[in-house]
Amino acid sequence: MTTAFIILLLPLLAATTILLVTRTRPDVSAYVSVISAAVCFLLTIVLLGDNGSVGSFAWLNVGGLELKIALEITGLTKGMILVVTLVGLLVHIFSLGYMKDDAGKARYFAGLSLFMFSMTGIVLADNFAMMFIFWELVGVSSYLLIGHWFRKNSAAEASKKAFLVNRIGDFGFMAGILLLWGATGEISFSGLGQALDRETFDSTLLNWAMVCIFCGAVGKSAQVPLHVWLPDAMEGPTPVSALIHAATMVAAGVFMLAKVTFLIAAAPVAASVIQHVGALTALVAALMATQQSDIKKILAYSTLSQLGYMVMAVGFSGFVYSGEVIGVSASNAGFFHLYTHAFFKALLFLGAGAVIYACHHEQDIWKMGGLLRLMPVTAITFLIGTAALAGLPPLSGFWSKDAVMAAAQNNTLLLVVGAITAFLTAFYMSRLCTIVFFGKSRSVAAREASEVPLVMRVPLIILTLGAVLAGFKFAYGWFINPAELPHPEGALPLVLSVIGVAGIVAGYVIYSGRDKDPIRVKAFARKFYIDEAYHLLVRVFQDGLAYVAKVVDQLLIDGLIVRGSARFTSGMGSLLRGLQGGNLQSHAFLFGLGVIIIIYLITITITSR
């Protein structure tokens, strides 16, 4: 059993022990889960050393089909596995405090371990089939975690919605995998790479396949058409949002796209689709974030918008940029942003969790205020995180956002959209900070807020370090080759940092000392009414069609054919009964008639012969 397999299977083991053995003792199960997360993190440090495929298990083979659970370590996996296990461990520790007195604590930690198992599965996968398996397992564990407080109707609906939207994405993902398998007969990434070099495939098929596979990423990373589940997923406990909806799960889509850049390069049409969907998501999410009043919803939309950035960057892989193909480097930019984003977004979410915990589960920012004095450590770490997200120069956000914008710099439309989004990001984050931390407390709960216990503050501090240092070469150099990052030309970095500062100042100026939101843009607040549109779509197509199908089923098939034949036979029966009247004469008459007919027939046959 190689170390990779241990990292993969340990959380599963923890989850099963919790489910079967320590279900009745919540504290013990909590520690079981945290220990497994810690061991996994330590093992990943060991794992960063070796490369290439590490062990495989022949899961299913019949006829010509070979599906394997095979693990491989590449540059991408190293970066991602570190993020997953580190953030996972920190969230585990944070949850010890956050979920201390929760009723379903054992169930919560079992869900967390199951999630760690599925996430490491995606990261270490070396072929599409295994990735799809863990893709769905991640969907299920997010369903369990979002629906943790399943007694609340809203949480139950949110978890169902999340799973179904993910499932639609999986439908596309599977279709893409099948198309690729049909065309090349290969599932593993290395195999696909070699197949592409060997022969050129019919481009329309390849483009369709890549669009389908991107559809899988859209489902998982909540890009525009399928993003509706992420804001509702905030129903789950905050550490869950931090782990799943900030750092790891939503990044799985981008990670998968980064792993198959050579395929995107071979499918230009699909690539442009990816870029534009990414940019659109970034812009739309940023606009929606400016009008939200729930602290977690704002962070959710900000995650959406950052994901849009990453997807846009990955979309550029294989595009000719003034003479030489920037190829791999574009997707590296996307992955670099993913790497840094994981740190400061997890920091922001945990910070929000600390604030909510301190304000006795109050999530509306308009009921908070003046928390800087009351919760200094959380406030400062939160502000640093905001600065990193806004892209102020020394912090990691600046470097990765530059790389992303550099990847998009030859496409002016996307460049402009990126800049606008950068401004909006800075704007809504500073809006959040001014309302929550500065000014005076707006509610009793906010006034009595006190600093969160140590077990919750330590992860915040560690993540702040990550947010600050992740941008420098030594932090990302060992898994992305700095040379392959697209270099921003001319004044791009300067312009970006100016936009960032402008956003922050604008936010502070407009929102300091306000008790209610001065800008009222209904469309943004109501999330462009997309939810309502989806609701209608589901009601009309699915339930309407289902109702029609049910009616047809009862009328046509059941009524006409089945009952129809029954009625026909009984009808014939009653008709014939008429002949059995008791009347003697009618019997004799029929008898006579029969004789005559028989004689007539005989005579015909005699005479005709």
Place this chain on the structure above:
Amino acid sequence: MSVLFYIFSAVMLVFGLMVVLNRNPVSSALSLVVSFLGLAALFITLNAYFIGVIQVLVYTGAVMVLFIFIIMLLDIKKEQRRDLNYVAMGGGIIVVLALISQLAILLGDFVPGNQQLATLPEGSAVHQDVKLVGEAVFTDFNFHLQLLGILLLVATVGVVVLSRRQGRADRSQQ
């Protein structure tokens, strides 16, 4: 000889028709008796003397007597003018006419039917047909005769049972 044939067949058919048309059951029974006599005569013209005698003896003698006895026993009145069931009437006539027409068509091209009745030579065996038929019955068809005997026995027992059952049924009805 053919004159006799026509007379007797006319008698038979007319009185047969009278049986059907008559209102009073007694008169129809009597007309049936005459019709059977005509029939017996026809048998005689066919030199089947034994059958002719049996016809008179059994049918006319025993059966018709029984009929009249029953009619008197149950003293069935003359039939009142019940509304004629036209459907049955019409149906009956249609079937009968179809039957007759079919018979006529068939007999039309029934070639062996045109042979004339040849008078038997003197002293031919047919004249002792009673002895010959007797021999035939008691030698070749002996078994059938025994069977017939049993049948008649069963019929008589049946009649006795039916009429006796009738007695007890009456008692239970009162």
Place this chain on the structure above:
Amino acid sequence: MPTLNEYLMVSGLLFAIGFAGVLMRRNIIIIFMCLEMMLSAANLTLVAFWRFGGGNGMPADGYEAQVLVFFVIAVAAAEVAVGLAIIVALFRARCTVHVEDLNSMKG
């Protein structure tokens, strides 16, 4: 001299009259009588065929026909006896001889 066809025609007519009686009359006694007529018509046909069996007017040599007619008459007699007993029983039970009222065998 009468031909075979004439005999057959006569017995056919007798049979038709009998059958008409069965169909049209509603008094069960009359129907019973007509039944007897139909039976005797059959006998006539049998004897006629026997008489012309030998070809060009001569009788067939065997006497099976007459034996058969003899049996038919015997059976008819038994049948009349049983039939009348039933009619009597019926009359006692239903006090009617009209066929339309006796339709308990309705399906």
Place this chain on the structure above:
Amino acid sequence: MSGQVTIIEFIITIPLVIALAIGCGGSGRGLALFAAWANLLLGAIVFAVVLARGGGDMHFQSSHILLDSPELTLGFAADGMSAILVLLTVIVTFCAVRISPQQPGKGSGRLYYVSLMLIAAGALGAFCATDLFFLYAFHELALIPTFLMIGIYGHGREKVATAWKITIYLGVGSLILLGGLIALYVQLSPTGGLTFDISKLAPGPGDHPLSAETQKWIFLPLLIGFGILVSLFPFHSWAAPAYACAPAPVAMLHAGVLKKFGLYGILRVAMPLLPEGFDAWKELLLILLLGNIIYVGFVTISQRYLDRMLGHSSVMHMGYIFLGIACCNSIGWGGAVLMMFAHGISIALLFSLCGSLRARLDTLEFTRLGGLGANMPFLAVTFGFAAFASIGLPGFANFASEITIFFAAFREAGELGSLQVVTIVALWGVVISAVYMLRAYRRIFQGECIGNLGAADLEREARLPVVLMIVILLITGLFPNIILKLVPDLVGTL
């Protein structure tokens, strides 16, 4: 091997003997439980032995010549496919008997257990029979007990009407099937003499004795007959109401096991004996199975009662198995057989849980249920497992079979043929099944608790079958090669 009694004969006679014993006075449940345990053990042994010896050729052969002129042998044998289905039958029978109550109906309940045993024997016999006659006869054996059980021990207002409907519908189906089988047996019997033995009827390596045209017209009644037995799309209206009204064990046995007879029949009889026949009707089958998945899928979404929804969902999953069969390559057939096994277990699990829920709650209508997860934790967790298994969550056998079938459809598919397009559309069924299953789970176990506050959790001794089925689904899900190893060799010889 022929001559002395083989295990297969033993497995089939046990339920029949027990049915007889219960019939004349034995304690219903006690004897039935004994038979269930014995069969479970023997079924496992058969499966293990066939697994060890490879599923290709026939094992445990036994044959008793009954007739010579049309050569009729009461013969049984088990190859890979039969062993899998025997295992499925014994597992489902065991669980069905375990969850059936001591006092099922008003009466002594003897009829209840006799019918259960007969259904089990019918299924077992049908899966192991080596000749056409007994293959058909054993399946008919199970028809009447199902009628009795639904009619007498069923639930719901129109249970008698539904009992009649299912019996007449399956009766007609069997009739059409009989017509096809007779045509097949008459046409294909070797010149020597008429024979029912499938191995003798199978065409030799040379070209097929029958022209493609005759094969096509013989295959149609077989397809329709088996289609009706398996509730293929236009002939599916008998299935859902019957399973809704049937007592849980019958629904488990019928949906889980007996429905697989139709598919087994196609794979064992129709396809190998009439290869061109199948190709002629392949396009039609593709359309019908789409009807199964998409059309019946939408009807399932519109259902408002749990038992009806489960009935419809079992009809819907048949579409996937037909898709597997329609791929006509060894991956597809392997996926189809694995799906038969997986769907059998998962639908049996769902119906047993539905039965326990029906016993506890006053209604199974979604709108009047809610939030029972808190006071029924065991049922909530196991129903969750069962729901996710039937949706096709990786780790369970259903997913392994679904993914095999989908990959089979795309084998060497350079461009999009009709099979590929149908598979993509059928793939949407995955979303449909997730929709209705999660909606049901959400309605019953999550959200605020509306009624049935007093509902108690599943009692301890009824938990064994549920856990057993979940464990089996997990084992075959994590290690599907156990089942798949048996199938391809068999396919090789077809």
